[in-house]
Amino acid sequence: MIRIENIRKSFGDVEVLKGVSTTFEPGKSNLIIGKSGAGKTVMLKILVGLLRPTSGNIWYGDINFGELDKKQLRALRMDVGMLFQGSALFDSMTVEENVRFPLDMFTNKTAKEKLDRVNYCLERVNLEGVNDKFPSETSGGMQKRIGIARSIVLEPKYLFCDEPNSGLDPTTALLIDELIVDITKENNITTIINTHDMNSVMEIGDNIVLLHHGELVWQGNKDEVVESDNSVLQDFIFASPFLQRLRKAALAGGGKL
Amino acid sequence: MKFNFLHNFGRYILMLRSAISRPEKFSMYWKETMRQMNDIGVGSLVIVCLIAVFIGAVTAVQFAYQLQDSFVPNYYIGYIVRDSTIIELAPTITCLVLAGKVGSNIAAEIGGMRQKEHIDAMEIMGVNTAAYLIMPKVIAALFVIPLLVCTAAVVSITGGYMSSVPTGWITDAEYIRGVRSFFESYYVLMMFVKAIVFAFILTTVPAYQGYYVKGGSIELGQASTQAVVYSDILILLADYLIALLLTV
Numbered sequence: 001m002i003r004i005e006n007i008r009k010s011f012g013d014v015e016v017l018k019g020v021s022t023t024f025e026p027g028k029s030n031l032i033i034g035k036s037g038a039g040k041t042v043m044l045k046i047l048v049g050l051l052r053p054t055s056g057n058i059w060y061g062d063i064n065f066g067e068l069d070k071k072q073l074r075a076l077r078m079d080v081g082m083l084f085q086g087s088a089l090f091d092s093m094t095v096e097e098n099v100r101f102p103l104d105m106f107t108n109k110t111a112k113e114k115l116d117r118v119n120y121c122l123e124r125v126n127l128e129g130v131n132d133k134f135p136s137e138t139s140g141g142m143q144k145r146i147g148i149a150r151s152i153v154l155e156p157k158y159l160f161c162d163e164p165n166s167g168l169d170p171t172t173a174l175l176i177d178e179l180i181v182d183i184t185k186e187n188n189i190t191t192i193i194n195t196h197d198m199n200s201v202m203e204i205g206d207n208i209v210l211l212h213h214g215e216l217v218w219q220g221n222k223d224e225v226v227e228s229d230n231s232v233l234q235d236f237i238f239a240s241p242f243l244q245r246l247r248k249a250a251l252a253g254g255g256k257l
Numbered sequence: 258m259k260f261n262f263l264h265n266f267g268r269y270i271l272m273l274r275s276a277i278s279r280p281e282k283f284s285m286y287w288k289e290t291m292r293q294m295n296d297i298g299v300g301s302l303v304i305v306c307l308i309a310v311f312i313g314a315v316t317a318v319q320f321a322y323q324l325q326d327s328f329v330p331n332y333y334i335g336y337i338v339r340d341s342t343i344i345e346l347a348p349t350i351t352c353l354v355l356a357g358k359v360g361s362n363i364a365a366e367i368g369g370m371r372q373k374e375h376i377d378a379m380e381i382m383g384v385n386t387a388a389y390l391i392m393p394k395v396i397a398a399l400f401v402i403p404l405l406v407c408t409a410a411v412v413s414i415t416g417g418y419m420s421s422v423p424t425g426w427i428t429d430a431e432y433i434r435g436v437r438s439f440f441e442s443y444y445v446l447m448m449f450v451k452a453i454v455f456a457f458i459l460t461t462v463p464a465y466q467g468y469y470v471k472g473g474s475i476e477l478g479q480a481s482t483q484a485v486v487y488s489d490i491l492i493l494l495a496d497y498l499i500a501l502l503l504t505v
Contacts, residue, residue, distance in 0.1 A: 048381050074281075077383035088378040102382050105282050160381075 081151030313416030335435020367467030
C-alpha cells in the first residue's frame with residue numbers, strides 16, 4: 001500500500017501539486033487521471049522518488065519515503081518496477097539483455113536461473129522468441145510488453161506505469177491494460193497507472209484519482225464514473241458529444257455503460 | 258555568471274562524490290570498464306597515431322629549417338623533437354584531440370540516455386547512475402589515455418625521423434644521437450602526470466554536461482559542444498598549472 005499525505009510541489013512560483021492526499025491499495029488498478037498539465041507526471045515522479053515534494057509525506061507500507069537515505073532508497077527501489085511512456089529500453093542491448101539487466105545488477109543468480117526468469121517474464125507478457133532482437137526491431141506494443149517484463153523481473157511489490165497505452169492502437173492498448181491488471185492481481189502488487197486513456201479508465205479503474213490544476217478533485221471507481229455529478233470528471237471523461245450521448249443513454253438505462 | 262559558475266562547479270563536485278561509491282555488482286562495472294577501455298583506447302589509436310606522426314614530422318622539419326646555417330649542431334633536431342614531444346606535444350595535443358573525439362561521445366551518450374529516460378529507468382531500479390555511467394569511463398580513461406599518450410610520443414619521434422632523415426635534412430646517426438642526448442626521465446613523469454590529469458578532465462567534464470542535459474536534440478548538441486570546449490580550456494589551463502608546479 002502507498003499512502004500520500006498533503007503532497008505539495010512547486011517549481012519556482014508555480015505550484016503544480018496543491019496538497020494531494022490519498023491511498024493506493026495493493027491488488028487494485030490505481031489510476032491517476034487528468035488533463036495535460038494537471039500534475040499527473042509530477043505526481044508519479046514524486047511517488048518513485050525522481051522528484052522531491054516541496055512538502056508532504058509518502059508512505060510505502062510503514063516506510064516514510066522522505067526519511068530514507070540514499071542507501072535505504074536504493075534498497076526500497078528493488079521492490080519498485082516502472083513502465084515508462086517511451087518504454088526506456090536500452091537501445092544497445094537485446095531484448096534478453098534488457099530484461100536481464102536488473103538481475104545482472106542486483107542478484108547472484110546463475111546464468112541459467114537468470115535466463116529461466118527472463119524467459120518466464122517474456123512468456124508472461126506473451127513474447128517468445130524475441131530474446132535476440134534489439135528494441136528497434138520490435139513494434140511499439142512489443143516494446144511496452146518488454147518494458148513490463150523488465151519491470152516485473154525482480155518481482156516488485158510496487159508497479160508504476162506512465163501512460164502505458166500512449167501511441168498504441170485500441171486493441172493493443174486493451175491487451176496492455178489486461179496484462180497489467182492480471183500481473184497486479186496475481187502478485188498482489190500496488191500498481192499505479194498514470195493515464196488519460198478513457199478506455200483504461202472505464203475498463204480497469206478500481207481506484208481512480210482525478211487531478212485538476214494540481215488538486216485531487218474526485219476519487220472513485222469505474223462504476224461510479226457515470227453517475228458522478230462532478231463536472232470536472234464529466235468534462236474530462238465524456239469530452240466529446242458522442243460520449244455525452246452515451247452517458248445520457250447509460251443514465252437512462254440505470255447508470256451502467 | 259559568477260553564481261552560474263559556482264552552481265555548475267558545485268553540481269560537478271556532487272556528481273563526482275555520488276560517482277565514487279561501492280559498485281552494486283563488481284562484475285557489471287568491470288564489464289563496462291573493459292568496454293570503455295576498448296572504445297577509448299583501441300577506438301582512438303589510429304587518429305592518435307596519425308596526428309602524432311605529423312606533429313613529429315612538422316616539428317622536425319620546422320626546426321631543421323630554422324637551424325640550418327646556424328651554429329647549433331644538427332643532432333639537436335632529434336633532441337628538440339624528443340623533448341617537445343614528451344613534455345608538451347604528445348600529452349596536450351593527444352588529449353585535445355581526445356577531448357573532441359571521446360569527450361563529445363561521452364556527452365552525447367550520457368545525454369541521450371538522460372533524454373530517453375534510460376537514466377531514470379536505472380535510478381528507479383536502484384542503480385547508482387552517476388557511478389555506473391561515469392566511473393567506468395573515468396577509470397578506463399585513466400588507464401588507457403596515458404598509454405595512448407606514450408604511443409603518441411613514440412610515433413611522433415618516429416615521425417620526426419621519417420621527415421628529416423630520408424629527405425636529407427639530417428643524417429640517421431645525427432637524429433638518433435639527438436634523441437639519445439640530454440635525456441631527463443623526469444620529463445616522462447611529467448608527461449604521465451599531464452596525461453592522467455587531462456584524462457580525468459576529458460571524461461568528467463563531458464560526463465557532467467551529458468548527465469545534466471535538459472531539453473531536446475538542440476540542447477544535446479549544445480551540451481556536446483560545450484563538453485569539448487570546456488574540456489579543451491581546462492586541459493590548457495591544467496597544462497599551464499602542471500608546467501608551473503613541476504618545473505619550479
